[in-house]
Amino acid sequence: MSIGQVAALIAAIGFATLMLMLSYVVFKLAKTVDKTAGTVEETTRLVADLNLKISPLLGEVTTTVTHVNEELVRVDAITANVQSMTGNVSALTSLFAATLGSPIIKVAAFSYGVRSIAGKRQEKDVNKRVREELKSSKKARR
Secondary structure, eight states, rough: OHHHHHHHHHHHHHHHHHHHHHHHHHHHHHHHHHHHHHHHHHHHHHHHHHHHHHHHHHHHHHHHHHHHHHHHHHHHHHHHHHHHHHHHHHHHHHHHIIIIIHHHHHHHHHEEEEEEEHHHHHHHHHHHHHHHHHHHHHHHHO
16 A cells, blocks of 8 residues: 555545544434424424413403493593582582581580580589588587
C-alpha cells in the first residue's frame, strides 16, 4: 500500500466515523421530534376537549349575564323610585318644620316655663312646711 492509499483509507475511516456520529445525533433528534410531535398531538386533543366543555359554559355565562343585566335594570328603576321618594319626604319634612315647627317649639317652651314655676311653688310650700314642723318640734322639746 502506498502512502496515498493509506491516507485515503484513514480519510475513509474518519469519514465513516463522522457519519456514524452524525447518524447518532440525527437518530436522537428524530426521537426528540417524535416525542415533541406526540406532546403536541396530546395537547391538541386536550385543547379540543376543553373547547367542547367550555363552549356550553360560555353560553350559560352569557345567559346568566343577560339575566343579571335585566335584574339590574329593575334595580335601577327601584333605586330611582326610592330616590324620588326620599326627595318627597325631605320636602314634606321641610314643609312640616316650616309650618308647625315654630308654633310647637313655642308651646313646648311655654309649657316648660309653666312646669318650672309650678315646681318652684311646690318646692317653696314644702320647704315652708318643713321649717314650720322643725320649729314646732324644737318648741315642743323645750
